[in-house]
Amino acid sequence: MTGRERITTTCNHTQPDILPVDFGGGFQTGIHVSIVYQLRQALGLDAPGTPVKVVEVYQMLGEIAPDLRDALGIDTACLAGTGTMFGYPGEATKAWQLHDGTPVLVPEAFNTDPEPNGDLLQYPEGDRTVPASGRMPAGGYFFDAIIRQPELDEDTLDPADNGEEFGPVADDELAHYAREAARLHAETDRALFCTFGGLTFGDIALVPATFLKHPRGIRDVEEWYISTATRPDYIKAVFDRQAEIAVENLGRLYEAVGERVSVIQTNGTDFGTQNGPFCSPEVYRDLYLPYQKRVNGWIHAHTPWKTFMHCCGGVRPLLPLIIEAEFDILNPVQCSAAGMEPRALKREFGKDLVFWGGGVDTQHTLPFGTPAEVRDEVRARIDIFAPDGGFVFCTIHNLVAGCPIENVMAMFEVVADYR
Numbered sequence: 001m002t003g004r005e006r007i008t009t010t011c012n013h014t015q016p017d018i019l020p021v022d023f024g025g026g027f028q029t030g031i032h033v034s035i036v037y038q039l040r041q042a043l044g045l046d047a048p049g050t051p052v053k054v055v056e057v058y059q060m061l062g063e064i065a066p067d068l069r070d071a072l073g074i075d076t077a078c079l080a081g082t083g084t085m086f087g088y089p090g091e092a093t094k095a096w097q098l099h100d101g102t103p104v105l106v107p108e109a110f111n112t113d114p115e116p117n118g119d120l121l122q123y124p125e126g127d128r129t130v131p132a133s134g135r136m137p138a139g140g141y142f143f144d145a146i147i148r149q150p151e152l153d154e155d156t157l158d159p160a161d162n163g164e165e166f167g168p169v170a171d172d173e174l175a176h177y178a179r180e181a182a183r184l185h186a187e188t189d190r191a192l193f194c195t196f197g198g199l200t201f202g203d204i205a206l207v208p209a210t211f212l213k214h215p216r217g218i219r220d221v222e223e224w225y226i227s228t229a230t231r232p233d234y235i236k237a238v239f240d241r242q243a244e245i246a247v248e249n250l251g252r253l254y255e256a257v258g259e260r261v262s263v264i265q266t267n268g269t270d271f272g273t274q275n276g277p278f279c280s281p282e283v284y285r286d287l288y289l290p291y292q293k294r295v296n297g298w299i300h301a302h303t304p305w306k307t308f309m310h311c312c313g314g315v316r317p318l319l320p321l322i323i324e325a326e327f328d329i330l331n332p333v334q335c336s337a338a339g340m341e342p343r344a345l346k347r348e349f350g351k352d353l354v355f356w357g358g359g360v361d362t363q364h365t366l367p368f369g370t371p372a373e374v375r376d377e378v379r380a381r382i383d384i385f386a387p388d389g390g391f392v393f394c395t396i397h398n399l400v401a402g403c404p405i406e407n408v409m410a411m412f413e414v415v416a417d418y419r
Contacts, residue, residue: 001016001017001018002189002190003020003074003075003076003188003189003190003191004075004189004190004191004192004262005189006018006020006075006191007020007022007075007076007191007262007263007392008191008262009389010354010389010390010391010392011262011263011306011328011329011354011389011390011392012389013350013351013354013388013389013390014388014389015387015388015389016389018418018419019382019386019391019393019415019418019419020075020391020392020393021072021073021074021075021076021392021393021394021415021419022074022075022076022193022356022392022393022394023064023072023074023076023394023395023399024055024061024063024064024069024074024076024078025074025076025077025078025191025193025263026078026193026195026263026265026308026310026331027056027059027061027080027195027398028265028268028310028331028332028397028398029076029193029331029332029356029357029394029395029398030055030056030059030061030062030064030398030399031061031062031064031398031399032059032060032061032062032141032142032398032399032400032401033052033053033054033060033061033062033098033102033104034060034062034098034100034102034141034401035062035399035400035401035403035405035408036052036062036063036064036068037051037052037062037102037103037104038405038408039068039072039405039408039409040052040068042405042409043068043071045067045068045071049103050103051095051103051104051105052102052103052104052105053065053092053104053105054092054104054105054106054107054110055078055080055090055092056084056085056090057084057085057086057090057106057107057110057122057143058084058085058086058134058142058143058205058210059142059143059398060098060141060142060143060401061398062104063092064078066188069188069190072412072415073415073416073419074190075190075191075392076190076191076192076193076262076263077184077188077190077191077192077193078193078195079177079180079181079184079192079193079194079195079257079261080194080195081173081176081177081195081196081197082173082176083211084107084211085134085143085205085210085211086109086122086123086124086125086126086133086134086210086211087124087125087126087210087211087212087213088107088108088109088110088125088126089107089108089109090107091107091108092104092105092106092107093105093107093108094106094107094108094110094112096110096112098141099118099138099139099140108126109125109126110122110126111123111126111128114138117138118137118138118139119135119136119137119138120135120136120138120140120143121134121135121136121146122134122135122136122143122210124210124211124212124213125211125213127213130213130214131146131148132146133145133146133148133208133209133210133211133212134146134210141400141401141402142401143210145205145208145210145221146208146210147208147219147220147221148208148214148215148219149218149219149220149223150216150219152218152223157217157218157231157234158216158217159217159234159237159238159241160217160241161216161217161218162216162217162218162219162234162238163217163238163241163242164212164215164216164217165198165206165209165211165212166198166241166242166245166246167245168245168248168249168252169197169198169249169252169253174252174253174256175256177194177196177253177256177257178256178257181194181256181257181258181260181261182260184260185260191262191263192257192260192261192262192263193262193263193264193265193308194253194257194261194263194264194265194305195264195265196249196250196253196264196265198242198245198246198249199246199250199264199265199266199267199295200265200266200267200268200269201239201242201243201267201269201288201291201292202224202228202235202239202269202288203267203268203269204221204224204225204269204270205268206268207219207221207224208220208221217238218231218234225278228279228283228287232286232287235287236287239287239288239291240291242291243291243294243295246294246295247294247295247298250295250298250299250302251298251302254302254303259303259304261303261305262305262306263305263306263307263308263329264299264305264306264307264308265308265309265310266292266295266296266299266307266308266309266327267292267308267309267310267311267327268310269288269311270310270311270312270313271284271288271311271313271315271318272311272312272313272314272315272318272334272337273313273314273337274313274314274336274337274338275314275337275338276313276314276317276337276338276339277313277314277315277317277318278313281317281318281320281321284318284321285321288325289321289324289325292325292326292327293324293325293326295307296325296326296327297326299326300326306328306329306354307326307327307328307329308327308328308329308331308356309322309327309329309330309331310331310332311330311331312332312334312337312397313334313337314334314337314338314339314340315337315339315340316338316339316340316345317339319348319349319353322353323349323352323353327353328353328354329353329354329356329392330349330353330354330355330356330357331356331357331394332356332357332358332394332395332396332397333345333355333356333357333358333385333396334357334358334396334397335358335361335381335396336361336363336364336396342358342380342381342384342385343384345358346384346385350385350388350390351390353390354390354391354392355385355390355391355392356391356392356394357392357394357395357396357397358381358385358394358396359378359381359382359393359394359395359396359411359415360374360377360378360381360395360396360411361377361396362395362396362397362398362399362400362403363396365377366395366399366403366407366408366411367400367402367403367404367407369407370407371406371407371409371410372410374407374410374411374414375410375411375413375414378410378411378414378415379414382414382415382418386418393415393418395411
């Protein structure tokens with residue numbers, strides 16, 4: 001099978017020829033740029049000092065270039081937009097170094113001048129005349145959002161303010177998707193994983209709007225979560241307008257890329273903590289499910305695309321509703337969280353959900369275990385999740401900075417054995 005056929009087969013809950021693998025298809029299945037650099041060095045793909053492109057500046061994810069995809073046996077390719085989480089163009093051309101000396105390329109508008117305390121700030125649209133919207137602490141590897149919540153006035157609070165970022169997708173952005181989809185479909189045999197804005201409801205990474213110069217509405221993370229309980233009508237008004245625009249944009253996206261896409265991410269909202277869900281099934285059904293189903297239902301009615309839900313944490317009580325909301329795929333399958341025991345997940349939900357992730361624990365085993373412990377866990381997870389299809393190997397969320405390269409190589413050695 002080609003990578004494209006392999007992903008399609010496993011997403012249809014049929015056994016593919018060999019283990020399907022994704023790294024870098026989406027921005028929750030990526031690899032930190034420092035690890036990409038070390039992988040390329042370990043595999044002999046680059047001369048020492050050759051920089052790696054940053055493809056997602058918020059999390060500082062590295063480019064999974066075609067030669068690395070080939071070397072690691074990756075079955076996906078990334079189809080994403082031209083922008084960044086900070087609102088400036090994402091093409092990485094400017095040389096920079098992480099604090100550990102890793103040579104990288106970043107976008108031209110990326111601020112490379114640290115503060116006196118060593119922190120690195122980022123500005124929306126690269127405009128330093130407005131308050132910074134992101135901070136990488138001194139010695140850090142990725143950015144945190146800076147909350148720029150204006151003082152709230154209940155009498156003038158308007159749901160439209162939380163919808164200012166949602167609107168018709170620009171013609172030039174659609175043209176980019178059309179060109180890239182055609183190129184990737186022709187030049188590779190990988191499954192195209194599409195990331196497209198405006199489809200995910202209440203994603204807390206997006207609420208602070210790091211890409212807007214002067215965000216209005218409820219933009220504080222804590223206040224947003226409180227509002228889901230105290231201002232549900234406000235939240236529903238935001239979601240209702242967002243869903244209307246999302247469906248309109250999906251129609252235009254489908255005209256641009258057609259059936260070249262295999263998978264599209266339609267949720268990035270985390271509904272789980274380490275110990276269980278953020279909200280009850282009743283709240284999920286009332287506040288989120290109708291809007292998710294509207295987006296996913298349109299996709300299933302008009303396209304062959306599979307819908308991808310990124311959702312961390314212990315969400316076992318919500319999985320029947322996630323299926324009802326017409327999600328095909330669950331990621332990152334956080335097996336260390338309450339209720340997320342792998343065998344039970346496969347037994348109870350393996351006929352309805354594709355498990356995209358769960359391959360190894362990135363909180364404990366991969367960063368802090370031994371290579372032997374990594375190998376054992378990877379083998380165990382593949383043996384549980386892979387039979388009868390419905391599984392794509394990936395780590396639990398992004399492969400993070402600081403993982404020993406010996407452990408990373410041990411993981412890929414086992415993956416190669418299964419391929």
